[in-house]
Amino acid sequence: MFLSVVLLLSGCSSLTVLDPKGPAARTLSDTIIFSILMMIGVLVVVYVLYIYMLTKYRARKSNEGYEPPHEEGNIWLEITWTAIPIIIVAILSVVTVKTTVAVENVPEGYESQKPLVIYASSSNWKWHFSYPEEGIETVNYVNIPTHRPIEFRLYSFGTITSFWIPQLHGQKYAMSDMITKLNMVAEEPGSMMGRNANFNGEGFAHMEFEALAMSAPEYEKWVDDVKATAPELTEDEFNKLLNTAHVGRMTFSSTHLEFSPPPEEGHHHGSGGDHSSDESPDTEHDGHHGQDEHDNHDEQDSHDGH
């Protein structure tokens, strides 16, 4: 069964997670396949022993009256099956720490390029993508240039969501009181599924978006088109948008960041921050959230490696 699993995994590109289109997802895919192979090794040892014990020592007519010996244990055997798992865990720990650091940072080979910053924020069951440099904003789809590092900055206007484009990178939470970051690069043009992976209520199942990777010139052209043709996003319209449960795709030639700035990085709460006393993202769009305006610098996450 498990050999077939390996064959299936290695040959099967229908498994989205193992069909990466960028270096971060490739690192993760390699890590997953490596760990599966290690674990199959463990399973084989256990299964062989298991089958041996069950076939050899089952009660039969022929061994009726056989009285099994009294065995307290064997110190060397027990040391062996403690030590070998420790070695396996140690190997996996090294791999884990290395790959975790790798996928948290800008992918190797792209460090010198200036990343494209895109704010991805969720509200109800939709995603807003703000491009501060380009000054454009989209809803429920995101276009990105290939071969350029993208820095997604994630936050939420409500429940915790989890931003996930499995063919580019693993997921990360978007929360209302802090910014989290995901660094990724797309190396092939094409359309990819993106979604919220963290259950957040009634419309969760449909909270998907399209991530479309395109060459740099195509991307430039798309940005210019948007600037020329799309309407501006006004504060009123944005607030209305926030309160709508589901919308289709939308495109704007300005961002909501100007009137509704994102929470600060690394601070766990007091999303207003230093510069936004009357414009925090939560104060405006509905009456529920009276934000605590003075940031009390609860540096809960100051150790988190930013």
Next chain:
Amino acid sequence: MKWDEFFVTGDPLIYGAMVSIVLVSLAILFGLTYYKKWGYLWREWLTTVDHKKIGVMYIICALLMLFRGGVDALLMRAQTAAPEMKFLDAQHYNEIFTTHGVIMILFMAMPFIFGLMNVIVPLQIGARDVAFPKLNAISFWLFFAGAMLFNISFIIGGSPDAGWSAYFPLASIEFSPTVGNNYYSLSLQISGIGTLLTGVNFIVTILKMRAPGMTLMRMPMFTWSVLITCLIIIFAFPVLTIALLLMMFDRLFGSQFFTMANGGMDMLWANLFWVWGHPEVYIVILPAFGIFSEIISTFARKNLYGYTSMVMSMVVISALSFLVWAHHFYTMGQGAMVNGFFSITTMAIAVPTGVKIFNWLFTLHKGRISFTTPMLYSLAFIPIFTIGGVTGVMLAMASADYQYHNTMFLVAHFHYVLIPGAVFAVIAGFHYWFPKVFGFRLNERLGKMAFWFIAISFNVTFFPMFFLGLQGMTRRTYTYSEETGFGPLNLLSMIGAIGLAIGFILLVYNIYWSTRYQPRDKTGDPWDARALEWSTPSPVPVYNFAVTPKVKGRDAFWFAKKNNEPLSDEKITKIHMPSNTGKPFVLGVAFFFLGFFLVFSWWTPSIIAGIAVLIILATMSFERDHGYYIPAEEIVQTEQKLRGDTV
């Protein structure tokens, strides 16, 4: 409040459930009256402080909850069996997976384990009852009150719908304005008090009430596992209790601990929940390890291999279980160093767990293995749980978890851990100890049939989910489109779920069939087993041991049999027993109403129910009850009757 806000309306499934609940309740009331069983019910069960009867009541509730949670599971599988199904709507689906999770963990697995430990632990250590029998009854009735409160939510007011982990802000009053999550907060608080009391009770029982000669390192492995489990309980459950209390304040009294505004921290809830939630996994799994140790050793006809390392590994697991909680949210953005730390602690748990697996395998080595029903479940546990274990190591790798988190891969993993680890264990223990409590074995043919249905269907149901996860299917998703390609594997999973259902129905049918037709066991030791509980007659008399056994080593009863020595040479004397009391039951009822009124924020009734709780507690505190004595002649008679002429 209008009546249609009080009762859940508009869904034919729920109307059906309401009608059947009313009919079943009427049938029970009628049956009790017709057969004049009210007095029997009150005297023998509702007021009992006998650990065996309390254990039986726990197990009956757990079986009922297994079916409630199982129906939830079938509904979920039916809804996702094909793309774009229109069987359940999103809200209904969300309520069902929430109640499935809460019920299966807190109202099925835990009470099933508590039931087995109630019945067996005092017998294994040669005690007459637990240390605090009345407290034990309180534990049960608080659990029962909590479970009933949670279960009525789906017809009265609506069930919780924010997942069993109830993450904030989703579970806050702002995003979940129905009373559903009030039920969650209150019912778990009430049953949680019961759990905590059980933890204290069994620690004292095991530490103070062992038979003479039974040192800690001579205890049967199940008793060891219960001792360690209870230690985890008293450290972990206070965290949940406080988290739920803060949740209740947020939802009922307008505080802002976990909300988005005024400095509330949604992540604090996630941390508190999993500081309890991960040890909770071991609260249900460690006793399972104990059960398997007993059964494997009995049916391999060998002593447990590596006893000391079995104990040590459980101690290590229990300590590590408190150091891994953040692996439930690697994706919260703590950074690589924090995630690395929790990855390593999590993977470290694989080491002591592996030690246990190898010890079980070497218990089989040179044994003489007979494949009885309890042994089949125990043996099936090893390969299936190992898959759960190795996928657990895979999930522990923080980087890779960025791709598994929140997907069906995770769902597959924890079912591969919890079903063999907890469900197989309690079913195995149920078959194994059934004759001890009821005096006859369950039918082996039916038992094995149910086993094969359950073991095979389990894999058909959950193995496809590993692939669904890698295909990108998120958990808790009530529908998906055709293009995703999730359809075929989900259909396969549905077919497996039906097989599981058939298996569990066979299991219950076996109880009915065996009650009617199985021959009665007069020996008290039908499996030729090893621990002290088998030295008593079956069904176990109320006083357990006519004379307290003297223990000279591990597997005391086994060696007493081999060497043909009696476990004790003392004469039968009168036995001191605790008297029954109705107050724990009344306390449970009062707590139920307190919880119910608080769910709906009905303050005056809540205050009255709260005062009632305090009055009952006060009267219990000032009660003087010295119990009663069973005279020696009566004991001699009982023993002779139960054992035939052998005494």
